[in-house]
Every structure is written in structure tokens, then in C-alpha cells.
Amino acid sequence: MQSENRFFDDLSKLINGAAGTIAGVGREFEANAREKAKEWVGGIDVVSREEFDAVKALASTAREEVELLKARLDALEGKTAPVVKAKVATKKTPPTGDI
Incomplete structure (x- = not known):
């Protein structure tokens, strides 16, 4: 019984870590996209x-x-x-x- 609990604990830690990593990648992608958009708009003579x-x-x-x-x-x-x-x-x- 103890091994099953440890397995699920490790699995939940792995899933939480993956979700955090995916969220971080999403935030980083959004920040880079905003920066590129600002550079592009700044280059246009409006x-x-x-x-x-x-x-x-x-x-x-x-x-x-x-x-x-x-x-x-x-x-x-x-x-x-x-x-x-x-x-x-x-x-x-x-x-x-x-x-």
C-alpha cells in the first residue's frame, strides 16, 4: 500500500512540475511575442x-x-x-x- 501512495505522490509532483513548466513557457512566449510586436510597430512610421x-x-x-x-x-x-x-x-x- 505504501508503494502505491508513493507512486501517486511522485506522479502528482511530475504532473504539477510539467504544468508549471508549460505555464512558464506560455508566459515566456507571450512576453517574446509582445516584444516582437512592439519592435514591429515601432519600426512603422505612423x-x-x-x-x-x-x-x-x-x-x-x-x-x-x-x-x-x-x-x-x-x-x-x-x-x-x-x-x-x-x-x-x-x-x-x-x-x-x-x-
Whole structure:
């Protein structure tokens, strides 16, 4: 009976040791994978969201300016009707004197 208990004790120690080793290998693999991912992402030239939004706004403004300049150039070359920028004139009515 004593030999069976010792056998199971040794077997449980072996299984516990193997489980600990497998867990350690898993943690080490995860740490190495994270490190490699950080190195890979660090090597990529990525812009921040703020930089992207700023450049997008600049591009939009430049696109609008280009369209205006194209219209002006076409008007100067006589290809289309001239583009007139409407100025809002405030019309003042003279006082009538009737109150």
C-alpha cells in the first residue's frame, strides 16, 4: 500500500512540475511575442490622429482654393462666364421724417 501512495505522490509532483513548466513557457512566449510586436510597430512610421486631421483640413482648404483658381482662370481665358464674388451691400433707406 505504501508503494502505491508513493507512486501517486511522485506522479502528482511530475504532473504539477510539467504544468508549471508549460505555464512558464506560455508566459515566456507571450512576453517574446509582445516584444516582437512592439519592435514591429515601432519600426512603422505612423501619424497621430491630430496630425492626420490637420493635414486633412489643409488638403480640403487647398482643394477649395484650386477650384476657385480654376474658375478664375477659365473666366480669364474666356471659357466660361466670369465668376463674380457677390459682395453684400447694405442698403440704407433714407429717413422719411414721418414718425
